[in-house]
Amino acid sequence: MGCCCCGFSSSYLPQPEQPLDHRVYAESYTRQDRAKIWESIGKEGGQEIMRFNEVEDIRAYNPGGSEQWQVGVLVLTELFLCWNSTPSTGSETASQHSKATRRARIRGGSSIVIGYGMIEEVGIVCFDAGGCAVRVVAREAFGEQFEVIFRVLQPAETLPAFTTTIPEESGPEGSEAWHQMLANMMDRVLKAYNWSHYFLHCALRQRDLFEHIGVIQPEPNRLDQPGATEASRPELALLPNEEITQTFSGILNFGASQEDLVGHLIVTNCRVVWALDRDRTTYNVSVPHRAHVPSLTDTQTFGLCLVLHIPQPFLNNPDHLGGMRLGFGAAGMKDLERKQRLEQILQHIVEMQGQYWRQPKYGVADYMRNSRQYKVESNVRLLHALSHLDTLSENTRPDTIESDLQGEVSECVICLEQVCSESRLAYLLAAGKLGWACRHIFHLECAQQLATRKCPVCRSSFSEVREMPDIRHNPGAWFDAMDVDRTGDLDLDEVLGALSVVLPIDRDKLELLLRPENEAPTEAILNDTVAHESSILDSDNRLRPEPAPPALPNLPSSALWRQWDKAGTGRITRKDFEAPEGGLLVWILARLKLVHRGQRPHPCLAAAASSEALGRWFDFWDWSQVGFLTRGQITRAVAREFEGRLADLKCLDLVRDVWKVTTEETMSKPVTPKSSVVTPSNVPDEEPGSPMSGHTSKHHLALAHADPWNLREGICSRGDFLEGGLGSALRLKLLEVTTQRSAAGRHRQTSREMHSMFSFEEALVSATGSTGTTRFLQSLAECAGAGKRRPPGEPEPLGARRGPRLLPLFCAWRGWLHRQVSPQAPCPWTQAATCALRE
Known part of the structure; x- marks a missing residue:
């Protein structure tokens, strides 16, 4: 065959x-x-x-x-x-x-x-x-x-x-x-x-296993350890129909690291998850119930420990041909107490694994069930969080941001291109310890092509190339990634490195801005201290009277740093980072908006007659570059563009009405395929964040097609705005409203001008008894309002445009009547008509 x-x-x-x-x-x-x-x-x-x-x-x-x-x-x-x-x-x-x-x-x-x-x-x-x-x-x-x-x-x-x-x-x-x-x-x-993939295969060090629930939402502090709050700890991202059955704290992971890896072991109805307390988004492991065999093993190195044996097919890693064994222990416990603790954990895992095999959960049917609804709901959660950040960053006006910081920007040492570009970034995880191997940043594509596991700049050994999260999409994960030493907060050097990565600014200028000029660098002060200690001893090693030592290094005391570090500790905590009033996060987002919109001309929705122009308008206001805008973001964009011509409440009602009509029209139409291509994709798409996808980090949103269910949930993709008809319908409605407003304004202006339009009879009466024609023409001009100046931007009155053309005809007609009555008498109307024609 x-x-x-x-x-x-x-x-x-x-x-x-x-x-x-x-x-x-x-x-x-x-x-x-x-x-x-x-x-x-x-x-x-x-x-x-x-x-x-x-x-x-x-x-x-x-x-x-x-x-x-x-x-x-x-x-x-x-x-x-x-x-x-x-x-x-x-x-x-x-x-x-x-x-x-x-x-x-x-x-x-x-x-x-x-x-x-x-x-x-x-x-x-x-x-x-x-x-x-x-x-x-x-x-x-x-x-x-x-x-x-x-x-x-x-x-x-x-x-x-x-x-x-x-x-x-x-x-x-x-x-x-x-x-x-x-x-x-x-x-x-x-x-x-x-x-x-999390239902079916083992996953190690996956960033999307845990997620930060919400942004800048205060929660009550529950201190499990010094300096850590429950609000700052990311939560397990639950799978469809997944439920947490029990969580065990103080669990050691006997990994390759030389440090004590203490974290939480989370058991659900689908899998077993362990995560490090200090950095859940980097050091974690997820093992589905179908992929492991649990047991208690007494090892020579670690003593009694809980072992999960994982066969090779469930690892998706050719390096582990014989599978993998994960060992866990109980921190701070010994002998009988440790044995009872591990037996309790093993009993619960075996019980949940038995329930799993009686009714397996592979997750494929869960993701296929209402797949569009699943995608729409995930997009809604992300977009509303981004809209919240967009609103907060509006408080940081461009004119309040400090002076020019342009200059020499950070570059990738491999390709020599700017780091703060549209490319994805990466850093190097250390081997044998927590945190970064070094402080160098590379483009992800460049770092993945390194032949050896050593930094090309400082030759530091690393264990893994890690993609840098996008601060616009996931600020919490970005904060965790920029915490180089995994202390839970950012010092001045970490902030300088973080800002030079996401913004095209000069690090030296930023350091001068954050660190006062009279403050000596830390290295110089340390050198002075060493020299001072060595100078205390005489040549015969006898102690001399000890003079006053040099002053200790002062904490950064600039106004901008004090705005970020409200406690004055010299370090920025997560709470300070996410502060809605003057925090580092909203400062960065406001700068990113300036960079994004400064590279593009300011588009006009009313003049966007083509699909390309509508796309440029959408991309200009989509500063986070996810391919979606919420209804609130579109309303603010329209209100800013038509500021002074339409009231904010009018813009709100207008966008809401157009949104409702467009949603009803698109929902009533039959759903058509997203593409006209007959055959499906040869290579199946992978969910961002899966072990095989390389952590594309929400890039699937930028490829979102038109879907009326997005509009129904209050978000609009680029396809909805262009192909779905929302952009063109909104543009036509704005043109209609502004045209009606302009016509109404011209009508009101004409009505006001009608009261001040000249009357020849009044001019003739006012000229009676005057010295001649000059007085008559002056009074005529005063009645016509020729000396009045129109305010800038006001339309020219209708009477003012018609008056100069009708004046010669009217004067000639009155002159003809005057000659019929008094042929011999001099006629002022003839002279007035001649002057009007000259004018």
Whole structure:
């Protein structure tokens, strides 16, 4: 059949050491008594996603031939796809000693199991003779490629057994859509499989295991250790339907570090998580219940400890061929007390693991259930936190920020490009101790290409290249990362390094701004102190009278530093960092806004007639560069652009009305596919933060497409603003309102001018008894208001534009009437008409 097959005996059942989602099984001949075995294997895959009753395996497809191909049942589960062709009635009996014929193999049936962890490509293939099929390419454990081509003969018998609150994308209809449905469903399942990596595989040192709940939200202090508060400690990011059952404190992790790693052991219904108390976002481990074997082991080095044995397939790391053993102990306990504590932990883990195996949780179905709703909810949480920071940073006005700090900016020593660019950054974790290996910052792509585990500048050894979090997306994780020595706060050197990384500023100028000029550097004072101590001794080593020692180094006392360090300790705590009034966080965000918007011209929404212009307007106000804006951010942007022309409350009502109408219109339309591409992606997308994704850190938000459910939740993606019609509808409404306001203003101005428009009769009366025509023309000009000046920006009155054109005609007409009555008398109207024509 042109494929590499590996069979297994009837007594074989996959063990935890060889999970089915990491293997490829194929059997080209299936006897009648093997059907029950394959049915039991199918149940090991978790919840059934979709089933097709008639699917052909046409790996050697011949359009013109009369070959009979195997028709079987294709089932998509949470961990693998299973295709099973049951034996045909009256099939030939195959001898166990002789090789079965091709017809016997075809009529005998065949079975295939392909784990999602081994699939490399999914796509649709079309044939020259007509028709199409779904092609799946996988990689076996020994590196050999395995390929299968399925042709669907009947539509799906069962759809996903979930009730979705949000409708998924609808695809084309017709017989050819069966293959499209199968390919799209496999693409969705593979993405959900990658998203559920914490359900399925062990994860070490993952930044997104813990998250900071909220920003600048005061909580009551519960001191577990000096200088640490519960509000400053990130919390475990729970998975869908995950519940914490018990938390154990004071647990040692016997890792490679020479320091005591004391943290918390958190047991849930899905996994076991340990995290270091001093830095939860960097030093942590997550082990799902399906991936470990717990036990108590008395070791020679550490004594009695709790050991979790993790087989290699669950590690996703080729360096650990024999698996991994994690050892945990109880800090501050010995002998019997330690034994009882570890037995208590082991008993609870075994109990939760037993409950897990009775009803496994693989997470794939959880992520597929309302997948759009899951994405929208995660985007809403992030965007509202960013909107809160956006509001706080508005309090720091640009004119209150200190003077120019431009100059020589920090560079990556590998590529010599600016560090504070759009590229992702990285720092080096130390080997054998907590914290950074050195204080040098690199671009992530550059650091990952280092041939040796040594810093190219100072040659310090490091254990891992760590991506720098984005302060605009996750300020708490950024604060933890910039805490080089892991003390829980930032000193002056750490603040200088942090600011030179995120802002294009000169570190030396910033240091002069934060450190007063009369303050000597710390190194100089230390050198003076050493010299002072050595000068105390005479040449004959006799003590002399000790003079006054040099003054100790003063803490930074500049106004800006005092604004950040309100306690005056010389260090910035997390509470001071997140202070809404004058904190370091809002200062950085205000500077980032200036940098972001200073690199782009200020766009005008009213003049954005094209899609490109609308996109430039959206990107200008999306200073955090996540591809989303909240309704509050759009309202503030409109109010600032139309300041003086529209009241703030008017802008609020206008954006709310347009938002509501656009949401109702888009929700009433049928949901269409996000892309016109027929075939799904060859490489499955990975959830940001997964062990295989390299921590892309929310970059998926910038690629968000138009989705009316975003608008329904109060957020707007770039696709919603451009393709969804929100931007164009908002622009047209603003043009309509401003045009009506301008017309109403011109009408009110014209009404006021009507009262002061000139009257020739009044001018003639006022000129009676005067000395001549000059007095008459002066009074005429005064009545016409020719000497009045219009305020800047006010429209020209309608009467003022018509008056000069009508004046000569009116004067000529009155002159003609005067000559009809008194032909011999001099006529002032003729002279007035001549003067008006000259003017």
